Amino acid sequence: MASVLINYSERSKKTMAIVEDIEREITARHRFLLTTHIHPDGDAIGSLLAMGFLLEYLGKEPVLFTEDPIPAQYLFLPGVAKITHGLPDLSTIDACFVLDCGDSKRIGRVASRLLEIKPIIVIDHHLGRDAFGDICWINPESAAVGELVYHLIKATGADISYNMAINIYVAILTDTGSFRYASTSSQTMRIAAEMIDLGVKPAWVLAMVYENYSANRLRLLSAALSTLKTYYEGRVGLISVSRDMLRATCTSIEDAEDFVNYPRSIAGVQLAAIIKEIEDGRFSVSLRSRDGINAARLAEKFGGGGHFNAAGFKGSGDQETIKQELLSEIGNLMEKRAVGF
Structure with a gap:
């Protein structure tokens, strides 16, 4: 060759x-x-x-x-x-x-x-x-x-x-x-x-x-967006997808691809996250960032990785615990100015 x-x-x-x-x-x-x-x-x-x-x-x-x-x-x-x-x-x-x-x-x-x-x-x-x-x-x-x-x-x-x-x-x-x-x-x-x-x-x-989705996927998106919350003076946006949402909308976890970009699109949000329950008690967390925020460094704290502006990790337990652990680590990193906040 x-x-x-x-x-x-x-x-x-x-x-x-x-x-x-x-x-x-x-x-x-x-x-x-x-x-x-x-x-x-x-x-x-x-x-x-x-x-x-x-x-x-x-x-x-x-x-x-x-x-x-x-x-x-x-x-x-x-x-x-x-x-x-x-x-x-x-x-x-x-x-x-x-x-x-x-x-x-x-x-x-x-x-x-x-x-x-x-x-x-x-x-x-x-x-x-x-x-x-x-x-x-x-x-x-x-x-x-x-x-x-x-x-x-x-x-x-x-x-x-x-x-x-x-x-x-x-x-x-x-x-x-x-x-x-x-x-x-x-x-x-x-x-x-x-x-x-x-x-x-x-x-x-x-x-x-991007313009070829099912009606059920939009119903899932609606359910996910209903969980939207912002933290740290509007600099962090978080949404979640549960197994109950998937069952109620007759969708799969694949339908939630790119949902993380919705909180990322909010004015002032520098770090967005989505917590997806991929199986009962098992979760996938996707992170997207901008304005110099190192998403990969945050993911590494939980055994994950990725790019500077796009990263993720997996975890087990319950969704609320994972969310609180994630928010706590974001707070620690912000305080240490380790991710560019």
């Missing part, structure tokens, strides 16, 4: 060596398992699908797996029907790609089985607390893993098809908050522009991702 210079701020010999290692593994092997984190978002799904199309282009056999269902707004993406939620016979797998997942626990319940595959190739833009993998390409400067998949495609010399392009575009669109987050760079915009030149229609994609 031909290698090309990756036009990235970290375009170093080490980076090129990692990319070349990945190319060699692709050349040497045939059947690849591709997976991502639990409760996959647009970057996870788009990157997974684009990577699958790349491997097919190169004459390989990709097997795409996610533990959780694909949220309804991404079911229009080319290749999504190929994603399975049951593991194949792992003895037939030559290597495993783990995308957009910097912590092996976020692979899900099957993590221990998948980690037995050799080699594990991790491509991510999160600085996870649980480094894993035999080959790891981690670039926290990337706005989305979709950017890294794009550069890998370029490195292999493959032509970017429309199916690759639309999945890369959705990966970048969703992980940048429609190009609103601070992670959006000129590199990000150039890649998006190239995907548009390859046939992606931004208005149509935007409508499919």
